[in-house]
Amino acid sequence: MPSITASGLVVALGGTSILSGVELNVAAGEWLNIIGPNGAGKTTLLRSLLGTIDHEGRIEIGGFELDKPQDRARVLAYVPQSPVIPPGMYVVDYVMLGRTPHRGIFARDTDTDVEVAIDVLSRLDLAGFAEREVRSLSGGERQRVVLARALAQQADVLLLDEPTTALDLGHQQDVLDLVDGLRRERGLTVIATLHDLTLAARYGDRIALLADGRIVKSGAPTEVLTADVIAEHFGANVRIINEPDGPVIVPASPERIRR
Amino acid sequence: MTIEPARLRAGTLAAGFAVLLVAVVAGLGLGPVGIAPQAVLYALVDALPGVSADSGLSSIHEAIVQEVRLPRVVLGLLVGATLSVSGAAYQGAFRNPLVDPYLLGVAAGAGLGATIAITQNLGDGSGFTDLVPLSAFAGALFAVALSYGAGYIGGRSTASLVLAGVAVASFLTACQTYVLQANSDAFREVYSWILGRVATSGWSEPLLLLPYFVVAVAVMLRYRRALDILAVGDEEAQALGIDPRRVRIHVVVAASLGAAAAVSVSGLIGFVGIIVPHVVRLSFGTSYRVLIPLSILFGGAFMVLADLAARTLVEPAELPIGVVTAFLGAPFFVVVLRMSRREVW
Numbered sequence: 253m254p255s256i257t258a259s260g261l262v263v264a265l266g267g268t269s270i271l272s273g274v275e276l277n278v279a280a281g282e283w284l285n286i287i288g289p290n291g292a293g294k295t296t297l298l299r300s301l302l303g304t305i306d307h308e309g310r311i312e313i314g315g316f317e318l319d320k321p322q323d324r325a326r327v328l329a330y331v332p333q334s335p336v337i338p339p340g341m342y343v344v345d346y347v348m349l350g351r352t353p354h355r356g357i358f359a360r361d362t363d364t365d366v367e368v369a370i371d372v373l374s375r376l377d378l379a380g381f382a383e384r385e386v387r388s389l390s391g392g393e394r395q396r397v398v399l400a401r402a403l404a405q406q407a408d409v410l411l412l413d414e415p416t417t418a419l420d421l422g423h424q425q426d427v428l429d430l431v432d433g434l435r436r437e438r439g440l441t442v443i444a445t446l447h448d449l450t451l452a453a454r455y456g457d458r459i460a461l462l463a464d465g466r467i468v469k470s471g472a473p474t475e476v477l478t479a480d481v482i483a484e485h486f487g488a489n490v491r492i493i494n495e496p497d498g499p500v501i502v503p504a505s506p507e508r509i510r511r
Numbered sequence: 512m513t514i515e516p517a518r519l520r521a522g523t524l525a526a527g528f529a530v531l532l533v534a535v536v537a538g539l540g541l542g543p544v545g546i547a548p549q550a551v552l553y554a555l556v557d558a559l560p561g562v563s564a565d566s567g568l569s570s571i572h573e574a575i576v577q578e579v580r581l582p583r584v585v586l587g588l589l590v591g592a593t594l595s596v597s598g599a600a601y602q603g604a605f606r607n608p609l610v611d612p613y614l615l616g617v618a619a620g621a622g623l624g625a626t627i628a629i630t631q632n633l634g635d636g637s638g639f640t641d642l643v644p645l646s647a648f649a650g651a652l653f654a655v656a657l658s659y660g661a662g663y664i665g666g667r668s669t670a671s672l673v674l675a676g677v678a679v680a681s682f683l684t685a686c687q688t689y690v691l692q693a694n695s696d697a698f699r700e701v702y703s704w705i706l707g708r709v710a711t712s713g714w715s716e717p718l719l720l721l722p723y724f725v726v727a728v729a730v731m732l733r734y735r736r737a738l739d740i741l742a743v744g745d746e747e748a749q750a751l752g753i754d755p756r757r758v759r760i761h762v763v764v765a766a767s768l769g770a771a772a773a774v775s776v777s778g779l780i781g782f783v784g785i786i787v788p789h790v791v792r793l794s795f796g797t798s799y800r801v802l803i804p805l806s807i808l809f810g811g812a813f814m815v816l817a818d819l820a821a822r823t824l825v826e827p828a829e830l831p832i833g834v835v836t837a838f839l840g841a842p843f844f845v846v847v848l849r850m851s852r853r854e855v856w
Binding site: 299302303304321322323324325326328329330332335336337338339340341342344345348349350352353357358359360361366369370373379382383385387405 | 514515516517518733734736737739740742743744746747749750751752753754758792796797798853854855856
């Protein structure tokens with residue numbers, strides 16, 4: 253099970269600095285939630301870990317720098333915020349795409365590839381959808397299918413970019429509960445970006461706050477999610493209610509608007 | 512319940528070959544001299560090296576099948592198959608349904624090359640030594656290289672490559688128009704070249720095209736699974752461990768080479784590269800594992816039948832094949848579009 257270390261991570265896109273020296277340590281088997289205001293560079297951080305954008309700095313996964321895309325894809329599985337769903341593609345074929353890092357691009361599917369895909373489909377209660385087109389599914393079903401593709405990669409690290417956007421409350425919980433269950437079952441390391449701070453506090457072990465291109469605060473939810481920190485970095489006026497299972501972040505009465 | 516990933520099923524492949532065989536037999540048997548399908552099949556087997564079969568035909572009729580019609584049918588098959596599979600591959604590489612193999616200027620470049628050769632009287636119509644197809648081929652490859660160069664300057668994205676292709680095509684078409692205006696006596700000959708034909712003088716045209724066909728088709732078949740991965744976009748494809756730019760350039764170079772060779776022997780036959788892949792998608796699904804092989808078979812069959820129509824509809828005159836592919840192809844496409852319930856793009 254690999255840990256992930258990023259040091260001195262710098263990314264500039266089109267001349268604009270997005271990340272300016274990110275330091276990140278994620279232990280094997282840990283679930284880290286990355287929070288931050290819009291434009292803080294959360295997605296960019298995930299993309300640099302994935303290796304899909306140019307970056308400076310050092311990224312080690314399980315102690316190794318993995319330069320070849322195929323090597324990374326065997327260790328890191330990615331669930332994008334808005335996945336591209338190809339028209340006419342069936343659920344089973346979409347999930348089979350997750351086997352690419354193992355199969356290579358020229359070889360035909362092996363029996364193992366098919367077995368893994370079927371196993372993942374049944375684990376995520378998607379067996380009945382296998383012959384449906386991905387585009388014909390609802391948002392919640394679709395999110396599970398994309399997760400299934402990531403699991404078919406049999407990677408030890410799951411990178412989730414806003415996995416709950418576009419889902420209603422029940423489906424948000426379903427997806428995150430599912431990830432939590434899979435993490436325990438398969439010993440996955442999870443790095444997720446989340447907008448909903450209460451959800452970020454409820455799921456996962458640790459929260460890292462990304463702002464101005466750096467990780468400005470990292471630790472247990474109660475340490476990171478304070479009214480002052482949120483006011484400073486999100487420009488939001490909130491009240492924190494500390495519940496036994498984590499802090500709840502609620503907007504304060506709208507003084508800010510009246511003022 | 513069994514769950515099976517997309518693949519080309521034996522029955523579908525057999526159906527593709529059957530359609531192609533029917534088209535070939537019709538192409539060989541129909542014309543001013545009608546020859547029965549059974550005799551055509553025997554003559555076809557007899558034409559294979561080292562095999563002899565008695566077709567029961569007179570030597571003149573056998574010569575019509577083997578020496579007049581067969582090279583032409585084979586050329587039509589190769590041209591149609593190449594243009595269709597190149598169109599399918601381009602659509603996959605650019606993830607765009609409206610793309611055809613002429614996107615990066617293959618047609619405009621070939622048109623300019625052919626126009627220069629024709630206006631300079633370089634053409635001798637003699638097959639292997641004829642400079643018109645050679646010049647067209649050079650023009651087509653030049654256009655693709657120019658598009659890639661311009662697209663690279665424009666920022667290496669797929670969109671900038673597409674736009675560069677549009678610019679290069681317009682530029683070369685303007686050059687071609689200028690050359691033609693300056694040599695208006697060649698107007699008729701150039702115009703007839705542009706409208707396309709699959710006429711042959713013996714086996715030289717099919718043999719010219721064959722090596723490019725083999726290479727281009729082999730590359731595109733090899734990349735059929737990669738094109739399915741590319742369908743999720745560059746970023747996700749990269750996250751799945753492949754290099755999308757590399758896949759794209761290999762596929763596009765192979766498809767352009769094939770298309771360039773096809774248009775240089777047959778002229779600018781339009782529509783095939785768009786219509787055939789879409790008919791296959793609507794009928795058999797969108798996976799490139801199925802689409803690439805079937806585009807070859809159905810593209811070949813479609814062109815053989817279009818050429819049959821081109822040479823028989825207004826006998827003894829011939830229609831330009833580019834007119835036939837669009838005139839018959841467009842309504843046929845609308846019917847398929849109407850009948851299919853699939854969402855393919």
